[in-house]
Amino acid sequence: MIIFIFISIAYLILMIALIYGWQQIPEFSPDFSPAETGFSIIIPFRNEAENLPVLLDSLAKLQYPFEKFEILFVNDASEDDSVKICREFQQQHPQLSLKILENNRQSNSPKKDAITTAIEQAEFEYILTTDADCIMPKLWLQTFNDFVQKNDYSLIAGPVSLYSPFQKGKAKPFRAFEELDVLSLQAAGAGAFGIGQPFMCNGANLCYSKKAFLAVDGFSGNDKIASGDDVFLLQKFQQKEYRTAFLKSRDAIVQTKPQENFYALISQRVRWAAKAPAYTSLFSKFAGAIVLLMNAGLLLGAILALMEIWNYYPVLIIFLLKFNFDFALLYLSAKFFKREQVLRSYFWSSMAYPFFSTYVALKSLVSGYEWKGRKFRS
Template sequence: MLLFTLYFFIVVVAIQLIYYLLVFAKFAFAKAQKSTPKKISVSVIVCAKNEAENAIRFVPLLAEQDYHDYEIILIDDASSDHTLEIFEEFEKQYSNIRLVKVKNNEAFWGNKKYALTLGIKAAKKDYLLFIDADCYPFSKDWITSMSSQFTMQKTIVLGYGAYEKVANSFLNKIIRFETMLTAIQYFSWAKIGQPYMGIGRNLAYKKEEFFNVNGFISHIQIRSGDDDLFINQVATKKNTTICFSPESFTYSEPKTTFKGWFTQKRRHVSTAQHYKTFDKIQLALFYLTQLLFITLATVLLAFQFQWIIVLSLIGFRYLCTWIVLGFSAGKLKEKDVMYWFPIIEIVLIFTQLNIFISNIFSKPVHWK
């Protein structure tokens, strides 16, 4: 029985190494990107629901972008706070800001996709750049950097949406590591020609991509997925590229409690079940082999069965993952989380297991 477990463990390690050395390495060792400014017109789209405090802080940062031709579409999705009034003041203050007011619709109540659709239809520019209302760009060259990756063929650009660093917070390191790992995955798969998701905190595409598939209509009944389900549907090897220059990053305030972050991740995980079959399989296989690696290694070491071989495999796996993730962390300005890598990975593996189980017995709460 233990011999079979060892063989199974070797297979698990081999699969993990395939992910890290053949897939994730595509991003980890990618050359630095060149940002050649494009003379294209861009509509920055911000959808907000009860984001008055963030609107005051972040809209001016969008209005101060150093870009030659862009507009900002502010969408108020029937907010019950002062978001609409704040947006109206910004519309008066900045000539390139336009406001879209969304009223509650019985058929689409609380559906962010409906609000975004109205905003996209109102956009006058051919290229759309999305950011959440609780996010802000890292630099004044955010639009320049993201739009620079568009070409005649590449009409979808996947960006990185990071979280702010919080000093002396282990939870913050977990959140940022998980966000970094997710980005490494979708960046890497995009580079090998199998894009499967993007994030609404930093995402760009040509407007025609939206209308070619009738927008969100194929998954309008699913509350989440205005970003990843849409990209999963329309992204291909030919039309998708990535942007990972630091000037292109956006930042958000992270959750400060484990419960808040856990609830947020439940929403994200629930959306993945609607991905294409291949994407669901590769994501599930990666997570399953992570879980099995920890479990089988613990069993084999507990019985001290062929412990030299087991420890060698463990060490080699961690060496490879540390190198690949380390180079990736450097690109994404997240090097500090790597000091805690083995511990954070274990915490994440069992947190994800808890999330999967929780989602089986109850539905997560989405956009309100």
Template structure:
């Protein structure tokens, strides 16, 4: 058997795995309808941990205070900021009884660890149901809290939401950031929908306080600088306790990074946590990424050497059609339809960027959450 034939058979296997993955996992979310079921307003504590976020606090706290929700408090956690964040938090706390302030001072043992600051914020909260977002996030509507909290029930103690990034015209980096965000959401929503939740994003998620304390908080991974959202959800979620919320009113919107370097630093922290996921999730996610990478490598090589070009072309087109359907349905749900046309270019950029970040992380580990 020649090397070229081996590459062709490997390409068939890679395309088959990708198609099976898209049709079995990701298509389940693509065809799911968003549920709107506003219930009685349960008491909610919103936890916002901020480090050097003075301007974002000024812009976004009023939007959260303006939520059409009858019973909530905001716990503002100042994580040893060096700008005016503490002063701005103090001003909000003095003007609104619904705001509680937690000031985390520099601790040598926990410096640079968001989990320590979040733990203090959770301990200071007075309600059982907790909603998490970041200082640079704004709710997409004044019904954000109502939509997210409505998914809590006797069975559901975790609610995973969508944290979008603002659109910027004429920016390929912005499209890449939003594409990666949609692909990530497509996966964690799909896995949760198939009763195998594995992560959420701290920009927009919720869980019950007793779930946190029964798990001893972040103690099992406190030494890892990132993972206050995905690692925690990976630990405590199970097939029956996790709900997903993706109505457009429930989104949060964040300002994306404006330089490739800043985005890479952010992704380095996120990617470094994946190796701590449960084994089944590491295997499935790893298999998806590896076959995604090999699809491009083998496809380009086989096209370049001209081996069985008709069959190679058919396999490439088949895989793209299925991918376009799955990604397209999800992008429409998440109001990111402008990315559909750019998908092939964005995918190859994302795959190569992730490979580069993985290699960089092998050489040096990211140190702080900010």
């Protein structure tokens, strides 16, 4: 019980730090400065024929001078009509600088190889990565341009939210649980930036200097791990003491497609968790360990309380403290993304999350995962 209490205190301190960090980041709005920044948008894809039309439509609507950005699609051995769809879009929008490249596989990480392949041909200084199942806001590039012009950052993490048919109405339970999880990850990632200890970002909305990428030798050293094109690069930049930031702007929110079912969500989270043992940041290791121990401790505490081995009062108090501090962080995130209504599902989600989190963490340590039709070992 004493160990559990110490873990709980450490967890609450972590939550307070992340809440403080989130509040330390000011919200940013574009002021429509001259378009001086050139962007190379890199989009790896594999069998994304279903998702590409929505993505392409959003790219065509970007409000930024055509001569100041290019779009680099990287085909990773697609077996559907993905390439055909991209080529048709290319023909229909000749005003856009768009290239379709073939992935040059060099490592165990197809996505890192795809990004490296594109960067070798990138024309502009700033790289923007996203995914083929995303939607870009119209002022995406303009917002990044204004932020870059006012700040000398080598890496800028952008906000990411879910889109779904339920976004304007009442979310189904599974969708609400997934969205709360995404909101918590966004808040935790941004909060860590706010306290100067960034350890998490999302490759669906990530901007960095090509010069800095080459200076740290890209993904070298992490290419044996299939995922992590975002966080490992962030850690490299941190080690070199390059300036990094979170762009807290609603005009820069990239929307990503939710998972099709609970199994797909588990698989995705296992993939994300599998890279955790390779983290080099002490803060990221501390945060990951404390979150895991807190959730596992709550499960164990509940079982021992039911068996009358532990007094249930301390377990209940710790749960209520966690419940409220987690809600405080989630509320800040939900308010920023204008998704307060999803908080209606917070109570039952908070009951389910310790099971979900503990299972994902343990599964990531003992098994592999499937990603884009391929199987990888942890």
